[in-house]
Amino acid sequence: EKLGIALVGLGYYSTDLLAPALKLTSNCELRGIVTGSPEKIPAWKTKYGIKDKNIYDYKNFDSIANNPDIDVVYVVLPPSMHAEYTIRAAKAGKHVWCEKPMAPSVADCEAMIKACKDNMVKLAIGYRCQHDPNIQAYMKVGKERPFGKAKMISSAAGYFDGRSDHWKQSKKLGGGAMGDMGVYALQGARLATREEPISVLAQASTTRPKIYHEVEETMMFQLEFPSGALAACHTSFGINMNHLHITYEKGWLKMEPHSSYNGNKGSMSDGTLINFSIQNQQAKQMDEDALAIFNKTDLIVPGEEGLRDITVLEAIYKSAAQNCAVKL
Ligand code: NAD
Incomplete structure (x- = not known):
């Protein structure tokens, strides 16, 4: 059995790296897409055999909760959108894989971790x-x-x-x-x-x-x-x-x-x-994250690891703005 993955955001990384890598995985299958660009849909249907019922836009995305084909939502959007889509996916009861940087602020990262905990789903960050x-x-x-x-x-x-x-x-x-x-x-x-x-x-x-x-x-x-x-x-x-x-x-x-x-x-x-x-880094990442979900074991890169970087990142921006050292 494989985990059904839905990619949110069909830009460069989804198109050129993640979708081709999903074809090389043993534990995952690309089953869904979430996009604000309807003109992209036909090519994805042809290339990956995505079913109509597994295609969402940003408005109807929350109804993915009722779709048993999808186990994991992979958020591959600009960073300021990561928190919103991670939290919506968690509330829909789906595991979340979210690209780096996790989010622009520590507050966002904490809210993402909380939403996944509250809804008993796993949160992995795409540090391949x-x-x-x-x-x-x-x-x-x-x-x-x-x-x-x-x-x-x-x-x-x-x-x-x-x-x-x-x-x-x-x-x-x-x-x-x-x-x-x-x-x-x-x-x-x-x-x-x-x-x-x-x-x-x-x-x-x-x-x-x-x-x-x-x-x-x-x-x-x-x-x-x-x-x-x-x-x-x-x-x-x-x-x-x-x-x-x-x-x-x-x-x-x-x-x-x-x-x-x-x-x-x-x-x-x-x-x-x-x-x-190594045959394909992203395929290895997604297969290992899928196994952690199947086996209920620890993820290699959980949300907490993404948060650690954003904690330092906030201090870096503060230091650059104030032109002085910032203690953590
Ligand atoms: P991209 O610009 O190519 O794709 C972004 C997608 O988001 C597009 O499909 C775009 O239509 C959609 N989108 C929705 N709302 C948007 C808005 N308001 N403005 C702009 N785009 C909007 O970007 P990308 O390079 O695919 O990056 C996406 C995410 O993946 C980022 O978080 C990035 O850091 C991450 N990424 C990770 C790696 C890695 O090695 N792990 C590599 C590349 C990108």
């Missing part, structure tokens, strides 16, 4: 990298400490986005480099240390003020961890970069790339290579 054995390899080094404690981390994730007039440039829709790519730089530092930051110092900037005036094009942020470990993190919509460098007491670990869809790889100071092959 935590399902990738290459990322799990450096997480393990952080936990088992073969090189001692992490002392200094350099973590970067960004790409050049040449578009204008996109939600990623809109404050209201939850845009900005920090939520989009910065969470990968932040995850790199948090997963390397396995600690939560106690202080942040951040600086936002833009080289294209015509496009990036509501939100940052680039964010640089420093993190201080309870053990004394420090991280220098960078994210941008103007620079292609994707690396993680961890200096431990007695060695180092480097990943490049560290948060791509495929090809994440690295090496350690003792000569160990990190280079696991």
Whole structure:
């Protein structure tokens, strides 16, 4: 038996990554779509055999509660819409998978977690990298400490986005480099240390003020961890970069790339290579999240993990706005 998945929002990530990946899963089946763009429906019906009764728009979406074909609602909308659709799906009694960044505010994340708890459904965040054995390899080094404690981390994730007039440039829709790519730089530092930051110092900037005036094009942020470990993190919509460098007491670990869809790889100071092959990251993510639902076991990335990042993200924005360090 497979879990029936409904994708909400049929943009780039749903179309190019998640729907094709669902075809590669063992435990999931794409059965439904929720869209505000009726012109997209015929292509999805043809390609994925979606039944008419499993197609919803944003208005009639709540009636998905009466549809036994759908077990999981996967929210793949701009970040400012994540809370509303997660809460509506939870109230409809459906498990929720929600894309990153979880939501623009801590209050939103807490409301999402509460709605899922109250309605006894699971909430997973789409941090595909935590399902990738290459990322799990450096997480393990952080936990088992073969090189001692992490002392200094350099973590970067960004790409050049040449578009204008996109939600990623809109404050209201939850845009900005920090939520989009910065969470990968932040995850790199948090997963390397396995600690939560106690202080942040951040600086936002833009080289294209015509496009990036509501939100940052680039964010640089420093993190201080309870053990004394420090991280220098960078994210941008103007620079292609994707690396993680961890200096431990007695060695180092480097990943490049560290948060791509495929090809994440690295090496350690003792000569160990990190280079696991993986058929499809998103398929692995969704199969593992489906198994957690079937077996009633813990999710690899529950809502609480999304909330931890947004807690730091709020402090980063506060620091950048006030031009001073913010304690957590
Ligand atoms: P996109 O712009 O390509 O798609 C967004 C979809 O939302 C579109 O279908 C659009 O029609 C719909 N939408 C509904 N109301 C809208 C509104 N008011 N404004 C704009 N669009 C609206 O974006 P995307 O790249 O597919 O990103 C969607 C989500 O997926 C985001 O949360 C993003 O961070 C996440 N994402 C995650 C990954 C990953 O690797 N995990 C990769 C890409 C995107």
